[in-house]
Amino acid sequence: xxxxxxxxxxxxxxxxxxxxxxxxxxxxxxxxxxxxxxxxxxxxxxxxxxxxxxxxxxxxxxxxxxxxxxxxxxxxxxxxxxxxxxxxxxxxxxxxxxxxxxxxxxxxxxxxxxxxxxxxxxxxxxxxxxxxxxxxxxxxxxxxxxxxxxxxxxxxxxxxxxxxxxxxxxxxxxxxxxxxxxxxxxxxxxxxxxxxxxxxxxxxxxxxxxxxxxxxxxxxxxxxxxxxxxxxxxxxxxxxxxxxxxxxxxxxxxxxxxxxxxxxxxxxxxxxxxxxxxxxxxxxxxxxxxxxxxxxxxxxxxxxxxxxxxxxxxxxxxxxxxxxxxxxxxxxxxxxxxxxxxxxxxxxxxxxxxxxxxxxxxxxxxxxxxxxxxxxxxxxxxxxxxxxxxxxxxxxxxxxxxxxxxxxxxxxxxxxxxxxxxxxxxxxxxxxxxxxxxxxxxxxxxxxxxxxxxxxxxxxxxxxxxxxxxxxxxxxxxxxxxxxxxxxxxxxxxxxxxxxxxxxxxxxxxxxxxxxxxxxxxxxxxxxxxxxxxxxxxxxxxxxxxxxxxxxxxxxxxxxxxxxxxxxxxxxxxxxxxxxxxxxxxxxxxxxxxxxxxxxxxxxxxxxxxxxxxxxxxxxxxxxxxxxxxxxxxxxxxxxxxxxxxxxxxxxxxxxxxxxxxxxxxxxxxxxxxxxxxxxxxxxxxxxxxxxxxxxxxxxxxxxxxxxxxxxxxxxxxxxx
Numbered sequence: 001x002x003x004x005x006x007x008x009x010x011x012x013x014x015x016x017x018x019x020x021x022x023x024x025x026x027x028x029x030x031x032x033x034x035x036x037x038x039x040x041x042x043x044x045x046x047x048x049x050x051x052x053x054x055x056x057x058x059x060x061x062x063x064x065x066x067x068x069x070x071x072x073x074x075x076x077x078x079x080x081x082x083x084x085x086x087x088x089x090x091x092x093x094x095x096x097x098x099x100x101x102x103x104x105x106x107x108x109x110x111x112x113x114x115x116x117x118x119x120x121x122x123x124x125x126x127x128x129x130x131x132x133x134x135x136x137x138x139x140x141x142x143x144x145x146x147x148x149x150x151x152x153x154x155x156x157x158x159x160x161x162x163x164x165x166x167x168x169x170x171x172x173x174x175x176x177x178x179x180x181x182x183x184x185x186x187x188x189x190x191x192x193x194x195x196x197x198x199x200x201x202x203x204x205x206x207x208x209x210x211x212x213x214x215x216x217x218x219x220x221x222x223x224x225x226x227x228x229x230x231x232x233x234x235x236x237x238x239x240x241x242x243x244x245x246x247x248x249x250x251x252x253x254x255x256x257x258x259x260x261x262x263x264x265x266x267x268x269x270x271x272x273x274x275x276x277x278x279x280x281x282x283x284x285x286x287x288x289x290x291x292x293x294x295x296x297x298x299x300x301x302x303x304x305x306x307x308x309x310x311x312x313x314x315x316x317x318x319x320x321x322x323x324x325x326x327x328x329x330x331x332x333x334x335x336x337x338x339x340x341x342x343x344x345x346x347x348x349x350x351x352x353x354x355x356x357x358x359x360x361x362x363x364x365x366x367x368x369x370x371x372x373x374x375x376x377x378x379x380x381x382x383x384x385x386x387x388x389x390x391x392x393x394x395x396x397x398x399x400x401x402x403x404x405x406x407x408x409x410x411x412x413x414x415x416x417x418x419x420x421x422x423x424x425x426x427x428x429x430x431x432x433x434x435x436x437x438x439x440x441x442x443x444x445x446x447x448x449x450x451x452x453x454x455x456x457x458x459x460x461x462x463x464x465x466x467x468x469x470x471x472x473x474x475x476x477x478x479x480x481x482x483x484x485x486x487x488x489x490x491x492x493x494x495x496x497x498x499x500x501x502x503x504x505x506x507x508x509x510x511x512x513x514x515x516x517x518x519x520x521x522x523x524x525x526x527x528x529x530x531x532x533x534x535x536x537x538x539x540x541x542x543x544x545x546x547x548x549x550x551x552x553x554x555x556x557x558x559x560x561x562x563x564x565x566x567x568x569x570x571x572x573x574x575x576x577x578x579x580x581x582x583x584x585x586x587x588x589x590x591x592x593x594x595x596x597x598x599x600x601x602x603x604x605x606x607x608x609x610x611x612x613x614x615x616x617x618x619x620x621x622x623x624x625x626x627x628x629x630x631x632x633x634x635x636x637x638x639x640x641x642x643x644x645x646x647x648x649x650x651x652x653x654x655x656x657x658x659x660x661x662x663x664x665x666x667x668x669x670x671x672x673x674x675x676x677x678x679x680x681x682x683x684x685x686x687x688x689x690x691x692x693x694x695x696x697x698x699x700x701x702x703x704x705x706x707x708x709x710x711x712x713x714x715x716x717x718x719x720x721x
Contacts, residue, residue, distance in 0.1 A: 086322025505542015
């Protein structure tokens with residue numbers, strides 16, 4: 001009897017399994033995306049799907065200063081100015097401001113000067129900024145008030161705070177209008193020592209009264225600075241404020257387009273500084289408050305982060321003009337339409353590149369970078385060296401967008417060094433020879449998958465003063481041949497070595513190969529091929545390159561002390577102006593003498609004179625000529641081996657519209673539009689479930705089940721008889 005019972009249980013379980021398999025098969029017939037990681041209801045919504053690999057540490061615009069942080073806060077906060085989305089070279093345009101600032105120059109007595117006043121007469125510069133009325137902050141508990149106009153949550157009790165799990169547990173939210181005082185308050189926050197803004201040290205050199213204010217408020221709570229005056233920053237009325245800086249510094253306007261100068265309501269600091277909220281991660285670094293097109297609806301860094309369209313966002317429209325060719329590319333199809341186009345932006349945590357890449361190919365991410373492991377699958381190079389998509393990518397209607405970054409990586413010489421430094425003709429020719437020998441075209445091909453452009457000088461493409469074609473090459477390293485730059489032969493480099501006193505790379509003092517030292521933090525196993533490549537480049541000239549690897553702190557100390565001989569360095573533009581690159585060779589910025597960013601410790605009085613003349617000039621023919629003279633000096637003296645400007649490669653699906661890389665703007669999300677119908681169609685096509693293995697398994701299972709059923713029935717009949 002027990003055997004019959006066991007057999008019956010087996011058959012019942014088998015029937016259940018068959019029903020489950022049939023259910024799955026039926027589901028597969030009706031649902032074409034069983035692998036969809038998102039809720040079904042989002043399928044036709046205007047949503048952008050992206051990823052992040054690490055939690056942004058700061059959402060406070062006074063502190064945040066990394067790409068991972070700007071991904072979010074640039075969509076939430078609004079400085080008074082922004083970069084035009086379509087125009088190149090990069091151009092500033094009003095954001096919350098009604099127009100570009102009125103700039104006035106003053107003498108030491110505070111008297112206004114004429115616009116053409118000599119720079120030596122300018123003691124101060126005023127920036128007068130007027131903001132648009134009617135702009136409102138996103139809904140937030142810090143701004144919630146009761147019927148009497150009192151803030152509801154500025155005096156939370158211990159019992160109330162104990163019950164809180166997240167900001168959303170506070171039921172009431174409120175908003176108010178943006179005022180000029182909010183911009184003034186934010187600048188005061190930049191000066192507060194407790195906030196530790198990364199630009200505080202720089203700003204105290206420019207904004208009048210900044211340093212004095214910082215010392216004054218050392219022991220103050222953040223919100224207590226609201227009514228304390230800073231001499232150089234004043235709200236003139238509800239919608240106008242003035243910033244006064246020392247001297248003339250035209251590049252200051254670029255800082256006013258960075259999140260640092262976004263407005264902050266004083267109510268936010270009052271709310272978040274209540275004791276106990278920090279212990280629950282209810283802070284400005286977790287729950288920002290801004291006027292931008294999006295608000296942070298979900299902050300779960302272990303899973304996902306969601307930006308939701310700000311329901312109170314002010315009127316802003318898509319640009320109606322751009323560069324020549326933008327209209328033909330469809331980039332002006334949305335001209336004049338209100339922004340943003342996307343209702344929600346979902347960022348999923350992805351720490352591994354392979355799962356992310358697979359989801360992109362399935363259509364579950366709208367855009368993707370290209371990791372080295374996937375590069376050959378996505379990109380191929382033509383005979384002329386141009387990057388194109390592979391056939392597999394083209395079949396999916398994937399778009400490739402490339403852009404030369406506003407950055408430079410270079411090999412620097414310490415000009416304080418007895419061998420490679422100094423301004424002697426001998427040392428100069430040695431540096432020039434090495435510059436020819438170190439083949440950065442080869443480096444880009446081997447170590448960057450072709451994603452870079454060999455640098456001809458300090459300025460990257462897209463920055464004012466960059467010269468195209470023959471006029472823009474480094475004539476000490478390249479020749480212009482058949483319409484393109486061609487690196488000089490190694491024979492020319494060897495001749496320069498002889499002229500420098502090192503024939504065949506032999507040091508006359510030792511009668512042995514000249515030994516040079518390369519200081520670096522590249523000490524891992526993965527760095528070895530790159531270090532070996534550098535050795536081989538120097539070996540072309542008979543030079544023995546000794547790699548001196550060290551940890552980051554020790555390397556930094558070597559640089560500060562001037563004990564490095566040759567080193568790798570890089571710079572990414574804070575703003576799109578040549579001053580932000582040439583100051584890297586400005587004498588008063590020397591790292592050893594002044595602790596500045598002139599890591600090579602280059603000293604050239606004529607370079608410094610021209611730099612000082614150029615940096616405060618408006619763009620024009622005279623400034624352009626000076627820039628070319630500065631380039632010539634830097635190339636001739638070969639203080640750097642101008643390495644390369646990295647080139648960004650990004651893939652986008654065909655449904656991703658209004659696509660134009662903007663390397664200076666961080667708030668590009670609001671311009672994005674998604675063709676949701678096309679995305680849904682492609683996802684369904686690319687993710688059709690393969691059901692035949694299940695059918696085969698079901699048939700095989702049924703065939704195996706039949707003998708068991710027959711045996712069971714036979715045993716039943718035998719028992720009855």
